[in-house]
Amino acid sequence: MGENSKQIILTYEGVKKIEEELEYLKTIKRKEVTEKIKTAISYGDLSENSEYDEAKNEQAFVEGRIATLENMLKNAKIIDDEDIKTDVVSIGSVVKVRDLEFDDEFEFTIVGSAEADPAKMKISNEAPIGRGLLGKKVGDKVEIQVPDGVTTFEILEIRRQ
Known part of the structure; x- marks a missing residue:
């Protein structure tokens, strides 16, 4: 392959x-x-x-x-839009999260690596944040290894674009 x-x-x-x-x-x-x-x-x-x-x-x-x-x-x-779930984070999901350390809210769109554009908050499913959020539900707290340590996000909302 x-x-x-x-x-x-x-x-x-x-x-x-x-x-x-x-x-x-x-x-x-x-x-x-x-x-x-x-x-x-x-x-x-x-x-x-x-x-x-x-x-x-x-x-x-x-x-x-x-x-x-x-x-x-x-x-x-x-x-397809119908494939994008709203109960768990999947590729195509827009995920609203709160950074628990800084109490900041962010919205990420989880996309395939070919579409990733961090400047537009389009995060690859293969990047640490994307991988960490996949499969999680609203209310979940997720610890994600980032370059400068560990960030904890709470998932606030999952929706389609």
Whole structure:
């Protein structure tokens, strides 16, 4: 089981984002890179042509990203809204928690690793907080190992997005 065959869990929103990026890369970005390569070739000598090298590197990156995204979609398990439970934390759940030490409230959305975006409080099911919250119920107190020690969260609410 290589990295490529690992099942990727996505919400519909995640699938849409990947499809949009794919569309952009396949249409606009591919054309841009092809134009850059053509322009660079027109400068002549390719052996000392940094524009050509850059354009070829960019092309390799774009094609690699396209392959990665297509692979993600091919191996994706898409979570339907009906699959998202509200009695226990699962992938796709929005979880409201209270940090008992600092008495702060947070809302995390538990997502598959491909959709994780900590800045938007989208936490991977494979990250310590995501793993710690999975399967828990409202009222549960959960101790989670974080980089600077242990945090205790009390689960206040579980809902769908």
